[in-house]
Amino acid sequence: MSTITIDGREIPFKAGQTIMDAALEADIYIPHLCHRPGLKPHGSCKLCTVDVDGRSASSCTLPATAGQQISSNTTDLNEVRKTITQMLFVEGNHFCPSCEKTGDCTLQAVAYHLNMLDGHFPQFYPRREIDASHASIIIDRDRCILCALCVRASREVDGKNVFDIAGRGSDAKLIVNAPSGKLVDTDIDRDDLATHICPVGAIMIKEHGYEVPIGRRTFDLHSVAEPGIEPVILRKGKHTDE
Amino acid sequence: MEPSHDHTNQSTTSLIATANRDHMNCDHLLHRLYAIQKQFHHIPKQSIPALADELKLPVSQIEAAIDFYSFFHRTARGRFDIMFSNCNSCGDMTMMQYLCDQLNVVPGETRSDGAVSISDASCIGMCDQGPALLINGCTITQLSNRRLGLIAAYIQDSVPLEEWPIEWFEVHDNVRKNGLLLSDPFEPGSGLLSAIKQGAETMLANIDQSGLRGRGGAGFSTGLKWKFCREAIGDAHYVICNADEGEPGTFKDRVLLSSHAHTVFEGMTICGYLIGAQKGYLYLRAEYRYLLPSLQAVLSRRHKAKLLGKDILEQKGFDFDIEIIVGAGAYICGEESALIESMEQKRGVPRVRPPFPVTCGYLGQPTVVNNVETLAAAAQIAVQGGDWFNAHGSDKSAGSKILSISGDCLTPGAYEYAFGVSIQRILDDCGAKDAQAIQVGGPSGTLISPDEFERTLGFEDLATGGSFMIFGKDRDLLKVIQNFAHFFAHESCGFCTPCRVGTTLLRNSLDKICNGKGTEYDMDEMRRMAALVKRRSHCGLGQTAPNPILDALERFPELFHERLVHSDFEPHFDLDAALEEARQLTKRDDAEAHL
Structure with a gap:
């Protein structure tokens, strides 16, 4: 079987897999926000x-090819990742x-993982619209990081096309x-994957705030680097430890 | 050879007439949005659902595109809608302010009577004859305060554009030095005849042997690209001519499309013959919309001459047609995969690569995307042979390169040189004395200082897509760099974090330094951010956006240091400026209302 090497560890991969796919299967955590298996x-x-x-590459998109020597968990790269996380903040x-998503938020969890202690850069303070039109789902664009997980989940899993990213540069925004x-004028459902997949607090269920106390939330009990964490993140607020 | 194309014999009416429907798909989203905006001076919200229905596109895809392209507007622009180039070479923001003052217009806004709106735009490709502006999509060059005064009067009197003096709209070729491509007379059809006579295999080998590399700047082997595409399996193959010449300071494709359009279209057709494509597209930047009627006329002539259409030159089964798609103001669409996305009626966001367009391009099919100049060179190679081309230039850079020379020199214009020419030779030819710096290849290229003027143009030393901006000793070079930083922040597509956020952070840091508030700390921060954006961005835009800053820090560090305040830290935040909104709300501006 063909292999690639991540930080000195040789791991196998199947044809068609990306570096991220191979790493996840080998329980190697490479920080990510816009990626979700499937x-x-x-x-x-x-x-x-x-x-x-x-050469610099995104592990979620670069196909694995035999013999690749990959550095991931290095001081330099983690510094780059921390800076990128600060930029997103x-x-x-x-x-x-004061965010309902605190403790269940992957952006926050990644920030903790990377030992990010402040935003470092001057704040942009953008003005972004809230969409509270839907009876049970709210969009708070202040927290959107433009990862397009909701866009893809709606199209690829829910079989709908509820979201898109519009505009250009720092004016890019999530639209409906x-x-x-x-949102009220779309066919989105409370149970759609697109409703639950948001890694931050940009798309949330209404009228169910703070049911799980802080201290008992996903990333209070789990590390974002834990193997197989994805289903736990999605279950937020209902996890088994409750 | 085509007659020189100075438009002097045409009437203003035909010059600024909307292009006809020939060789264009009127149902393309960008074309439909253009038509709607022409009618209503913006894209009315209520027009979108009907358009979505008609084009069978999601409403969100149309909304997303409108906000992506700079030339589409959500609120009504003036009946005279003016955009001044803000480029270092063909822009002049003091002139924009002058016209705004004349007409009582706030920059970026529409006058309350709806007559006129004035704003700025990224380089409009008139760097050899600026300052320049676009008015309702038509180009006016060689601006002076006198001309602006007359423009203001015409606008005040609501004189239709068709009745304005014809000479204002003239765009000159300004070819100052001919070379392989610009001097050679090209007989339409001669390249195709030669290609057919040689047969596809031999012709392809000839292109390969010529050593021709992409003229957009990246320099990928044209022969190899065509071979990969020919070998790729697909339902259809496509040829795309990238005429989205957006790099500030570049205008050589404008010259080729004005006066050598046959050669360019013939290059596309030959490519189609070699790779087995039946359809070609010319993606034209919106700033060159004025070229549409003449390009369409050339395509019609080629149809009549059996150089396009079915059974070209009586070759059974050799069918090829060319369609023009006009962009809408987005530098990123010069990136080939973003261009393809734009052709597919989407935002111009660069794709993840691999796969590359040669295997998975337009509509997922094998596609060749080549620069205008590359295709013109290919047509000439078909006639003259690969050896003819390869005999010119340097080791790794065969043939010639057309430069767009602008800035502080006596004779700006198009110059064609064999690769390997020194910077000093070029400066001597265009009459540039006392240059303090040259931006080779545009802002995404390299900024060089006088002790590097013996360096040469070519892929082995200074690669270039053709932009060549000269900055004389009296220029404020830091302001030039600041202009480039603003350009990239404005043109970043917003897809990846490093470029979307990083280009804005770089712009803000440079603004702070230019405003005399920067410290050593800001310099270090800027260096660190520039390195991150360059190395970690998704595509060529982000990977080159920090170049002017990094080059200037390396070669002209004193530019920055002169403006620093000598303290360890100064905040970005200006408390007095932050109170402005409160002052406006309370209608106060007295001393007490300031810090």
Whole structure:
């Protein structure tokens, strides 16, 4: 079987797998936000940046090929990832202590994992719209990190097309596929994957705030680097330890 | 050879007439949005659902595109909608302010009577004859305060554009030095005849042997690209001519499309013959919309001459047609996979590669995307042979390169040189004395200082897509770099974090230094961010965006140090400026309302 080497550890891969696929199967954690197994890789957050034979690449999109020498868990790369995470924080409006998603938020968890202690850069303070039109789902764009997980989940899993990313540069924004631009006018359901997949607090269920106390939330009990964490993240608020 | 194309014999009416429907798909999203905006001076929200229905596209895809392209607007623009180039070479923001003052317009806004709106735009490709602007999509060059005064008067009197002086809209070729491509007379059809006579295999070998490499700047072997595409399996193959010439300071494709369009279209057709494509597209930047009627006329002539259409030159089964798609103001669409996305009626966001367009391009099919100049060179190679081309240039850079020379020199214009030419030779030819720096290959290229003027153009030393901006000793070079930083922050597509956020952070840092508030700390931060954006971005835009800053830090560190305040730290945040909103709300501006 063909293999690649990540941080000195040789791991196998199957034809068609990306470096991220192979790493996840071998229980190697490469930080990521816009990737989720089962959805088409996006390669936009760049948190899973690795050096492959000396060249920078996104591990979620680069196909694994035999003999690749990959650096991932290095001081330099973790510093790059921490900076990218800080960039994601300052371009939006994130209020962790008062956000319902705190403790269940993957952005926050990755920040802790990378030992990020502050936003470092001057805040952008963008003005972004809230969409509270839907009876049971709210969009708070202040926290959106443009990972497009909801866009892909809706199309690829839910068989709908509820979301898209519009605009350009730092004006890019999450939009809703309806003439009114409002979530209430779409066919989204509470049980859709797109409703639950948001890694931050940008898409949330209404009227169910703070049911799990802080201290008992996903990342209070688990590390984001834990193998097989993805289903636990999705179950947020209902996890078995409760 | 095509007659020189100075438009002097055409009437203004035909010059600014909307291009006809020939060789264009009117149902393409970008074309439909253009038509709607032409009618309503913006894209009305209520027009979108009907358009979505008609084009069978999701509403969100149309909404996403409108906000992506700079030339589409959500609120009504003036009946005269003016965009001044903000480029270092063909822009002049003091002139924009002058016209705004004349017409009582706030930059970026529409005057309350709806008559006029004035804003700025990234380089519009008129760097050899600036300052320049676009008015309702038409180009006016060689601006002066006198001309602006007259423009203001015409606008005040609501004189239709068709009645404005014709000479204002003239765009000159300004070819100053001919070389392999610009001087050679090209007989339409001669390249195709030669290709057919040689047969596809031999012709392809000839292109390979010529050593021709992509003229957009990246320099991939054209022969290899065509071979890969020919060998790729697909339902259809496509040829795309990338005429989205957006690199600030570049205008050589404008010259080729004005006066050598036959050669360019013939290059596309030959490529189609070799790779087995039946369809070609010319993706034209919106800033060159004025070229549409003449390009369409050339395509019609080629149809009549059996150089396009069915059974070209009586070759049974050799069918090839060319369609033009006009962009809408987005530098990123010059990146080949972003260009393909734009052709597919989406935002121009670069794709993940691999797969590359040669195997999975337009509509998922094998596609060749080549620069205008590459295709023109290929047509000439078909006639003259690979050896003819390879005999010119340097070891790793065969043939010639057309440069767009602008900035502080006596004779800006198009210059064609064999590769291997020194910077000093070029400066001597265009009459540039006392240059303090040259931006070779545009902002995404390399900024060099006078002690490097013996360096040469070519893939082995200074690679270039053709932009060559000269900055004389009296220029504020830091302001030039600041302009480039603003350009990249404006043009970043927003897909990946390093470029989306990083180009804005770099712009803000440079603004702070230029405003005399920067410290050594800001310099270190800027260096660190520049390195991250360059190395970790998704595509070529982000990977080159920090180049002007990094080059300037290396070669002209004193530019920055002169402006630093000598303290360890100064905040980005300006408390007095932050109170402005409160002052406006309370309608106060007295001393007490300031810190």
